[in-house]
Amino acid sequence: MYTSTLLFISPLLTLGFAAVVGRGIGPAPSQLHETRAACGEGAQLVCYNTGGGTPQNLDLADIEYAGAYLRFLADNDGDPLWTMPPEFECSEWTLPLFGAATVLALAKHINPRTNSSVTYYDIANTIDGGPDATPEQKAASLLGACGTNGGQIQVNVNANDPAYLTPEYIASGAKHESIIIKLVRDPSWTG
Structure with missing residues (x-):
């Protein structure tokens, strides 16, 4: 019945999708070449009070504290880098903030094939602009x-x-890209 329809699945599974080809079935070739963010989120600024988002009601002092604490980690933790290795999923990890009250800071990997590594200073400056x-x-x-x-x-x-110019950083093959920072309300905050 469908002998003229060919299913090409196994080579395409490594790309994360399967296509049905034959008798005009399946996506048009132009649809297969659309550019999309690998993880459904891009690098652009998104404030949570626009586009149907939910304002998080964060305390401004807590946001400033988050930036300052990440700089403290960069100076005192022995490793100034936040690294998200290559993986198959678009992980979202909680940043190690102690006592940030209303703020929960998350790092999301938006290109899971990239070995992404950025400094805590850059994350802090992304949060508050810098000291x-x-x-x-x-x-x-x-x-x-x-x-x-x-x-x-x-x-x-x-x-x-200089952290990006060390022999160790260069040898790791890491790139300082593909990580977005999210500031949301910490659901465990009761104060």
């Missing part, structure tokens, strides 16, 4: 752009940071 931020730097941060609403954006990387 001596210019008005432009603060406005580009999650604190400045989204405020108490929370939001997400790709890590703003300082590619000249």
Whole structure:
């Protein structure tokens, strides 16, 4: 009955989808070449009070604390890097913040094939603009752009940071890309 319909599944499973080809069945070739974010989320700024989002009601002081605490980790933890290795899923990990009250900071891997590694300084600056931020730097941060609403954006990387130029970093094959930071309300906060 369907002898002229060919199913090409196994070679396409490694790409994460299967296509049915024959008698005009299946997606048009142009649909197979659409550019999409690998994990359904992109690098662009998204504030959670727009586009049907839910404002997170974060405390501004808690957001500032989150940035400061991540800088503390960079200076005192022995490893200034946050690394998300290649994987098959688009993991979302909780950043190690102690006592951030209303803030839960998450790092999401938006390209799971990339060995992504960024400094805690870059994550902190993405959150608050930096300890001596210019008005432009603060406005580009999650604190400045989204405020108490929370939001997400790709890590703003300082590619000249010496941590990215070490022989160990270069040998690891890591790239300082493909991680977005999300600020949401910590569901365990009761204060």
